[in-house]
Every structure is written in C-alpha cells, then in structure tokens.
Amino acid sequence: MNPVIPILVIVPLAGAFLMMLLGRLIRDLPKYFTSVIMLFLVIASFYSLINIGPGISVYKTGGWEPINKIPIGIYMVLDGYSAIMLCIISTIGFLSAVYSISFIKRYTGENYYYALFFLMVAGMNGVVLSGDLFNIYVFLEISVIASYALVAFGVGKSELEASFKYQVLGSIASFLILFGIGLIYWKTKTLNIADIREVFKNGYDNTYYVFVQLLILSGFGLKAAIMPFHAWLPDAHSSAPSPISAMLSGVFIKAVGIYVIIRLFFNMFVISEEVALLITSLGALSMVLGVFLAVGQWDIKRLLAYSSISQMGYVILSAGAGMILISRGEKPEVAALAITGGLFHLINHAAFKGLLFLNAGAIEYRLGTRNLKEMGGLSEKMPITSATSFIASMSISGIPPFNGFFSKLIIIVACVRARFYLLAILAVIVSIVTLATFLKLQRYAFYNKGSDNESHSVKEVDGPMVFSMITLGILCILLGLLAFPSFRELVLKPAVDILMNADIYIVKIIGM
C-alpha cells in the first residue's frame, strides 16, 4: 500500500472544505493557501513519478483484500501513465493558482472560486488514480460539476449560456458513460478494470462488446471534445476565467477525456481493428477541422479553444495508430513509438496551451477585450507576455528547438514507419496551418500598430501572473529534453509499457 495515493485525492478535497470554512474568517487566506497546497501536490506527484518507475502500486480502499483473487474493494492504482497525468495536473494547477492570486481580484466570492478549483483538482486526481470503473465515474462527476460552476463564474450573459450548453452536453455524456458501465457490469459482474479485462479475455459477444465500446467512446469523447462532440468546448473554454481556461484546456479535457479513453481502450478492452480505425479517423477529423475552424477566429480565447481540439486530435490519432498496429499484431516497436509521441504531445500541449491561455488572460486583464482586432502593439507595452506568448506559439506550431517540434516529429515518424502516409501528410499540413493561425495571433495582438489613443496606460501584468507565465515558458523549452533517450526511458517508457502490455497491468493488480 502506497500512502501517497490517497493523499493526492484527500488533500485537495480537504482543501475545498477548508476554503469554505476558513475563507470567511480569515481574508487573504484562500489565495495563498491554495498555492501552498498545490505546491505540496506538485512535490507529491513528482515524488510518485520518480518513485514508481516501471512498477504499479495499488491502494485498496478500506483495506478490502481480494477473495480468491477476485477484487472486491475499490482499487486505486498508480502507475507510470497516471503518474505523468498527476504531474501535469498539479503543475498546471499550481501555476494557475499562483496566476489567480492577482487575476481573481476583480471577481467577487474568491472563497468559492478556490473551493471549486480544489474540487476540480481532487476530481481529476481521483479519475487518474482510479482502477475501478464506477469510481472513475464518481470522480469524473466531482470534477465536471466543479467545472460547470467555474465556467459560469463570471455570471455574465455569455458565461451563463456557455455553462448551460456545457451542462446539457455534459449530462448526456455522463448518461452515456453510466449506461456503458451498466452494460459492462451486466456481463462481467465486476467493475475493476483489470478484472473486466480478465473476463473479456475469456470470450464475449462481439456485437454487445462493440456497442459498449462505442458508448464509452462517445461518452468520454464528449468530455474530451473529439470532433463530432466538440460543440461545447469553444464556448466553455473561452467564457471561463483565464486561469480556469488554462486548466480546462491544458489539463481537464486530458484527465477526464483522453486519459480515460486511452486507459480503457488499451488496458480494459481487447482492441479490435474496426474500433481502432474509428478512433484514428475521429482523431484525424478533429485534427484537421479544428485547425481550420481556429484560423478564422477573431476572439483570442476562442481561437485557442479550437486549436485545443486540433492538438488533441494529434494525441488521439497517434494513440489510434498504435491501437491499429497492436490489433494487427505487427510492428510493436512502431506502435510503441506512436504511443510515445501521443503521450509526449499530451504533456507538451498542457505546457504551451496553458501558457497561451494565461497570456490571453493577461491581455484581457489589461485591455478588457478578447477581440484580436482591438489589440496591437503590445510587444512593447507587455514584453514578458509577448515573449512567453511567442515561445508558446512557436511550440504549438512545431518550430525547433521548442517542445512541440519533437512530439510532432515523433508522431509523424511513427505514422510514416507504420505506412499511414495519409495521416503523416495530414499531420504536416495541420502543423503548417497551426503556424499560420499563431502567426496571425502574434501579428494582430503584439506587433501590429494598434489604436494608440487609449492604450498608453497599458503596462505589464503583476508579479504572480508574470511568475506563472515565465515558468511555463521555461517548461516549454525544457520539455523538449524528453525527446532524448535517457529522459524518455525515465518518464515516457514506463507509461508506454503499461499501455502496450495489458497483461502486465492485470497480473500486477489481480495477482497480488
């Protein structure tokens, strides 16, 4: 039993309640306290990442030991893949919390903001650590309900509308997931992910199985905003307060959407080629359409939100390419390379998209507008925002030596080696259009001569915001190191091994 596992969920949950209780008595407590707790979570999650290595550690909630090797308690599972996600959640969460110290000043009800923030983090940590299907659903709902409230936090017209849309689609997604879990339980009489795999290996009814897979895919696909299910994302992510947009786009859709899809399809279902093809084509679709929708936007946060859909397409596409290869049983090293590229891009996207949303928030904080046409000439007035935004834009477009270049390169190389030439060409084209999108953003926001009449009072944002932006900017450069073999072995390889060999996952969880 690893004591770090429950701590990672309990600490933010307790933080949420403490905020509500103490926040009213002691002013200024919530904002600093949040950053301190998030810093603690950063340390705990990096500790678990380094400690876990290629192993898996299991925490059985309530101490319910398995009987005849049939798990009965709720299992919390920490492995290389969830450790990576934990690090992303806590790092972006910490930086968003620091950023919020000055950003949230102009909203009322700071206590509620930080309490909801903690609930969201607790829910995501719970989803990532869960080894039990229904537990995933419960933690997913905790974080999703907190995010509904956070999207509407500004209580303006568009915030409320976005939150309503998000809630209706989110409820439908939850329904699909719940229904899928019910169908799985009906046939297997178990909820433990490893145990379900064990039961499915002994034969199954194919039609039923595919139906369940489609339900799960569409449910979590709605949460992850894969292309046909994306309608809520641009509204929700552009209406939320900027640190929350950074959390939603940088972490949330990954933790409750992409993470769960990849985990369930690699480690729970036996991959079939049709479903793998479907996932790959959905990924390609969101990659291509997302970027073409992004390039025409004039609202800076909407542009970033659409580009999130496109970048998530890369991750889904490379995971899907890996799945196709695994289901055909050929070229396991190329499949591993594709999954590595996907995970690497997941990490990178958290860094640069988080940074871009924080930049957009800084601009909105000073100018009070999100329209690109009303900006201009900010590179002199806000030098740090401009510099970090430039780093992030170059990263997301895949310009060397920034991190986005390496992950896109790995994905494209994997596609070529797997002979999916069409996917490789699409990935290159999308990368070029992404560059165009972000050059547009750079030009209109920072370099054009703007309307000078009122903007002379614009200056660089406050210290905490600058701190977050600079840290993420440095991360954008440093994360490129993960492409080199020694770092890759250390961080990415354990995760890829767990995903590639579902049997190891099962043996380590059930066989204990």
Add this chain to the structure above:
Amino acid sequence: MITYLMCFILFLTGLYGVITRRNLLKIAISLSIMEVSAFLFFTLIGYVEGGKAPIVSPAEPNQVYVDPLPQAMVLTAIVIGLATTSLLLAIIIRIYGKYGTFDIREIKNLKG
C-alpha cells in the same frame, strides 16, 4: 423483458425532450428523465429472479438475494444527479435574470 423496454421508452422520452423542447426548464426536466432511465436500468441488471432484498440472515441459508452492488451504485448516481440538476436549475435562474426569457432561441450570444 417488458421492464427493460419500458426503461428504454423512458430514455427515449427524455431524449426527445432534450432535442425538441425550447424551454430551458423543460430541457432540465428531460435530462432528469433520461438520468432516471439509467438508474432504473442499473437496478434492473441487479435483479435476480425470485430474489429478496440482500439482508443476509443465518436462518435461511438457501435464500436467493438480488445483487446489492448496482443498488449502491444507483444511490451514488442519484446523489450526483441531484447535484447536477440543482446546479443546472441555478444557472437557469441566473439566465432568466439576465435575458428575461426561458426560450432557448432568444439566448444566442455565442456564435462561431
């Protein structure tokens, strides 16, 4: 079998409401109906023919019991559904305050 069919009809009723209704409150009600159909489905899959409520007593060792786990899950899911519905209603009240209408056609600030 007929109970499963009725459960499915309940789901379709909810889905029809979500898709066709224009009133925010009616959409919220339809979503609840949809959720309830999922809960009902869960209770149904735990049912064992001739089973009793799962309170094990040593007096009747051969008694058949229904599966208690889906019931526990439904209780959790109902609580979650309550939270979702109350938040949705709170948002609807705020929307009414801003727009002065429940009609979804009038609420179109966000486009593109």
